[in-house]
Amino acid sequence: MPLATAAAIRAQRQRWTSLDPLLGAPPPPADTAGGTVLACDGGYAVATIHDNHPASFQATWSGRREHRLQAWVEHPAALDELLAAWKRQLADGARCRPGGDSQDTRVVIEWPTRDLAMDPVFIAHDLVPAAVLAIRQGTRTTERARSVAPTRVRTLVRSDVDTAAALWLEEIRWDARFGMVTERPSTAANIRSALAVAAITPDPWTWVAEQEGQVIALAAASAPGAGKPLKALVGSATPVYLNCLSVAAPARRRGIGTATLHALHDAVEAAGAGAIVALHYLTANPLAQSFWRAHGYRSLTTLWIAKGLTRKCPPWLSRPGGGFA
Ligand SMILES: CC(C)(COP(=O)(O)OP(=O)(O)OC[C@H]1O[C@@H](n2cnc3c(N)ncnc32)[C@H](O)[C@@H]1OP(=O)(O)O)[C@@H](O)C(=O)NCCC(=O)NCCS
Incomplete structure (x- = not known):
C-alpha cells in the first residue's frame, strides 16, 4: 500500500x-x-x-x-x-x-x-443528504404510549400476514414520495414472503398492534445477529435492524407507533444490555425525524446521493x- x-x-x-x-x-x-x-x-x-x-x-x-x-x-x-x-x-x-x-x-x-x-x-x-442510518443504544425512554384507545401489541401470527403486508406497503408508498424508495412490481410479493416466514418463526421479532380486533400497526425487525453487520458501527456490531414501522394513516398521532416500538425496545432490553437498534429514515420524511429523536435514536451516518x-x-x-x- x-x-x-x-x-x-x-x-x-x-x-x-x-x-x-x-x-x-x-x-x-x-x-x-x-x-x-x-x-x-x-x-x-x-x-x-x-x-x-x-x-x-x-x-x-x-x-x-x-x-x-x-x-x-x-x-x-x-x-x-x-x-x-x-x-x-x-x-x-x-x-x-x-x-x-x-x-x-x-x-x-x-x-x-x-x-x-x-x-x-x-x-x-x-449531492444531497437523502437518508440517515439512525441508531439507539440500550437506554429505555421514559415516554410511554398515550393511545386514545386500549391497544394490544403482540407478535405476528399467520392470520396477520395480509394486513401486515398492506401496512408495510403503505410505508413504502409513503417513503416513495420522497424519491429514495421505489415500489417495484415485485415489492408486494417480497413483503408478503418476508412476513410469511416471520409468522412461522418462533421468535419473529415482528409485532402488530390491534385495537378492537383490527391490526393497525406493524414493527418488523431482524433478530439480533440475523442482520448484516453494520460496517459503520463500532466493532462492526450486528444490531437489531428495524425494517419497517408503519401505523395505518387514520390511526396516527395517537401513541400507537410508540406502543408498537416499545415492544421492540422491551425485547432488545431483554436480549441484553448494550444492544443497538438501527434503522434508516429519509431526511425528507416529515413524520420520521422528531419521532425517532423522541425515542432515543440519533444519526450515525448520512447517505448522500446525487x-x-x-x-x-x-x-x-x-x-x-x-x-x-
Ligand atoms: C412514523 C409513524 C410510525 C409514527 O406512528 P404514530 O402512531 O403516529 O406515532 P405516535 O402517535 O406514537 O407519535 C407520533 C406523534 O404523535 C404525538 N402523539 C402521540 N400520542 C398523541 C396523542 N394522544 N395526542 C396527540 N399527539 C400524540 C407524539 O408525541 C408524536 O409527535 P412527534 O411526531 O411530533 O414526535 C407513523 O406516522 C407512520 O406510520 N408513518 C408512515 C410510515 C413512516 O414514516 N414510517 C417510519 C419510516 S422510517
Whole structure:
C-alpha cells in the first residue's frame, strides 16, 4: 500500500473515532477487484457498481444500478478531488454504455453525520443528504404510549400476514414520495414472503398492534445477529435492524407507533444490555425525524446521493464531456 494511502486511512480513522465514539474505524480498502481506484494528494477511494435485480427486495430501496464510493481522506480538499474524479469517471462510463445509466441509477456515498467539515464538499458536488442510518443504544425512554384507545401489541401470527403486508406497503408508498424508495412490481410479493416466514418463526421479532380486533400497526425487525453487520458501527456490531414501522394513516398521532416500538425496545432490553437498534429514515420524511429523536435514536451516518437519480440521469452524468456546471 503506498505511504500516502496509509496516511489518508490513518488520518480518517483518527478523525472519525474522535468525532463519534460509536463509529467504527473506517475499514481499510478491502478487495478492490471490480472497483476503480481513485487517488489524489491526501486521499484514496474505490468506486464500485452494484446492480440489483428488479425482482429483488433490495431493488425497492435502491436503484437498478447503484454507484458507490468508499473514500479515505486527510482533509476536505482531498474529498473534493476524489468526488470530481469519480464524476468524470461516471460520465465517461455512461457515455460508453448504450442506454447507459440514464434510468433508475443512484450515486451514493455514506459518510459519518458528525464529520461536518465534509458537508460543504458534498453539497458543492450536487449531492444531497437523502437518508440517515439512525441508531439507539440500550437506554429505555421514559415516554410511554398515550393511545386514545386500549391497544394490544403482540407478535405476528399467520392470520396477520395480509394486513401486515398492506401496512408495510403503505410505508413504502409513503417513503416513495420522497424519491429514495421505489415500489417495484415485485415489492408486494417480497413483503408478503418476508412476513410469511416471520409468522412461522418462533421468535419473529415482528409485532402488530390491534385495537378492537383490527391490526393497525406493524414493527418488523431482524433478530439480533440475523442482520448484516453494520460496517459503520463500532466493532462492526450486528444490531437489531428495524425494517419497517408503519401505523395505518387514520390511526396516527395517537401513541400507537410508540406502543408498537416499545415492544421492540422491551425485547432488545431483554436480549441484553448494550444492544443497538438501527434503522434508516429519509431526511425528507416529515413524520420520521422528531419521532425517532423522541425515542432515543440519533444519526450515525448520512447517505448522500446525487439529485434526481432515482428517476432520471443528473445533468452532469449525461452531459457530453462530463463534468458539472
Ligand atoms: C412514523 C409513524 C410510525 C409514527 O406512528 P404514530 O402512531 O403516529 O406515532 P405516535 O402517535 O406514537 O407519535 C407520533 C406523534 O404523535 C404525538 N402523539 C402521540 N400520542 C398523541 C396523542 N394522544 N395526542 C396527540 N399527539 C400524540 C407524539 O408525541 C408524536 O409527535 P412527534 O411526531 O411530533 O414526535 C407513523 O406516522 C407512520 O406510520 N408513518 C408512515 C410510515 C413512516 O414514516 N414510517 C417510519 C419510516 S422510517
